[in-house]
Amino acid sequence: MTLKKKFETKIDPMRDRVKALIKEHGNHVISEVTIKQALGGIRGVKCLVCDTSNLDPMEGIRFRGYTIPELCEKLPKAQGGKQPLPEGLFYLLLVGELPTENDVKEITEEWQQRSKLPDYLVKILDSYPTDMHPMTQFSGGILALQKDSIFSKKYREGISKYDLWDPMYEDIMNLLAKLPSIASYIYRKTYKDNKHIKADPKLDWGANFAYMMGVENPEYKELMRLYLVLHSDHESGNVSAHTSHLVGSALSDAYYSLSAGIDGLAGPLHGLANQEVLRWIMNVKEKLGGGVPTKEQLTKFLWDTLNGGQVIPGYGHAVLRATDPRYKAQREFALEHLPDDEIFQVVSLLYEVTPDILKKHGKAMNPWPNVDAHSGCLQVYYGVTEYDFYTVLFGVSRAIGILTQLVWSRALGFSIERPKSISTDWLLEQVK
Numbered sequence: 001m002t003l004k005k006k007f008e009t010k011i012d013p014m015r016d017r018v019k020a021l022i023k024e025h026g027n028h029v030i031s032e033v034t035i036k037q038a039l040g041g042i043r044g045v046k047c048l049v050c051d052t053s054n055l056d057p058m059e060g061i062r063f064r065g066y067t068i069p070e071l072c073e074k075l076p077k078a079q080g081g082k083q084p085l086p087e088g089l090f091y092l093l094l095v096g097e098l099p100t101e102n103d104v105k106e107i108t109e110e111w112q113q114r115s116k117l118p119d120y121l122v123k124i125l126d127s128y129p130t131d132m133h134p135m136t137q138f139s140g141g142i143l144a145l146q147k148d149s150i151f152s153k154k155y156r157e158g159i160s161k162y163d164l165w166d167p168m169y170e171d172i173m174n175l176l177a178k179l180p181s182i183a184s185y186i187y188r189k190t191y192k193d194n195k196h197i198k199a200d201p202k203l204d205w206g207a208n209f210a211y212m213m214g215v216e217n218p219e220y221k222e223l224m225r226l227y228l229v230l231h232s233d234h235e236s237g238n239v240s241a242h243t244s245h246l247v248g249s250a251l252s253d254a255y256y257s258l259s260a261g262i263d264g265l266a267g268p269l270h271g272l273a274n275q276e277v278l279r280w281i282m283n284v285k286e287k288l289g290g291g292v293p294t295k296e297q298l299t300k301f302l303w304d305t306l307n308g309g310q311v312i313p314g315y316g317h318a319v320l321r322a323t324d325p326r327y328k329a330q331r332e333f334a335l336e337h338l339p340d341d342e343i344f345q346v347v348s349l350l351y352e353v354t355p356d357i358l359k360k361h362g363k364a365m366n367p368w369p370n371v372d373a374h375s376g377c378l379q380v381y382y383g384v385t386e387y388d389f390y391t392v393l394f395g396v397s398r399a400i401g402i403l404t405q406l407v408w409s410r411a412l413g414f415s416i417e418r419p420k421s422i423s424t425d426w427l428l429e430q431v432k
């Protein structure tokens with residue numbers, strides 16, 4: 001059975017489940033909202049539904065019930081490789097079952113067939129100035145592809161709302177297939193004298209991305225497979241996923257929705273933190289004239305950052321209250337492949353000193369590192385030193401989760417989002 005057919009078989013039982021929940025328990029209260037939550041980023045209010053992944057504050061993310069170590073064990077690998085293939089994770093998120101090697105192979109082949117960038121897009125990417133931030137170029141490239149949205153075309157032609165998932169499926173497959181090519185095109189254009197590398201049809205999605213980036217070390221292919229799995233999905237309340245969900249709820253297509261989500265990912269409190277971590281470390285190294293700083297020197301720089309009213313990038317989280325398992329997975333990769341690397345040593349020293357400093361500082365609810373504290377040092381090691389590009393890598397991966405959630409939203413007919421806003425006068429009236 002094709003993946004699309006398999007997905008279709010999952011839709012009706014889920015529709016029945018959602019219908020029954022609304023009909024039989026629609027008035028059951030699942031969350032209350034305090035004034036602090038209304039004024040504080042709606043933190044912790046249970047008002048979104050997402051089945052692809054679940055985030056526990058202490059344990060971290062589970063993808064369709066599986067932890068990261070479980071996924072690393074159970075998802076199919078490339079021949080001779082040890083890391084899970086992102087195509088397998090996509091399959092798992094979409095249909096809720098572990099894929100076979102053949103299932104994964106079919107996705108790789110399908111994405112290869114859909115991966116060619118249209119000429120008009122290449123021209124648009126070429127027209128962007130090289131000093132435009134790579135995230136702006138990435139978001140713009142995704143948005144430009146909207147011209148070819150099958151969902152929008154079918155909507156204009158008058159498709160039934162029960163069938164909307166079908167053209168959305170086609171759009172998300174086309175988009176996912178093209179994202180590594182768009183990202184690597186932007187990378188080579190911006191940093192490598194516009195010299196591009198054509199896709200290799202023998203390679204899987206993550207390995208091809210690594211190849212088109214121009215990194216020759218075969219270990220980098222393994223890193224990218226892992227990276228693209230780790231950053232993919234984090235429930236639906238994070239800024240990028242929620243933005244895409246919100247935009248999609250107006251029946252905007254996958255291109256509009258993902259481009260908007262990527263804009264959210266470009267914020268320094270969200271995905272851009274991976275760039276900021278490297279910038280922070282390089283700044284420290286430069287000020288000290290190179291080498292690995294001592295714990296005392298790092299302590300001083302950390303306090304200078306905090307006393308300057310800035311955040312320590314890569315630390316803290318809105319939900320997590322322990323070290324992010326995505327950080328741990330990257331640390332394990334580093335311990336195996338680059339234990340003596342200088343920047344990895346700085347990252348490790350930061351892990352030793354930062355949590356205590358944040359605890360003493362007394363503000364952050366979570367003093368532990370998140371995914372972004374570790375990803376950059378692995379990129380630098382393999383030669384991708386241009387840290388302004390790092391959030392694009394995050395975006396390619398996050399698209400897996402965002403787009404899977406989006407096609408499910410259309411399959412289940414989730415409503416247009418429209419929470420109620422209140423004024424500060426109204427709030428004061430309530431507490432009188």
Ligand code: CMX
Nearest residue numbers: 269270271273311312313314315316317318363364365366
């Ligand atoms: N450094 C300094 N101060 C921090 C901090 C950090 N790393 N993390 C939180 N704080 C501060 C907050 O700014 C806030 O200060 P105010 O009370 O003055 O506003 C206070 O501690 C309480 O914040 P919180 O409830 O612990 O954290 P939030 O849920 O509001 O924000 C996050 C979460 C991630 C934005 C925040 O921890 C942060 O800014 N971290 C640094 C940036 C970062 O690494 N972002 C990436 C997150 C992962 C991702 O999305 O990619």
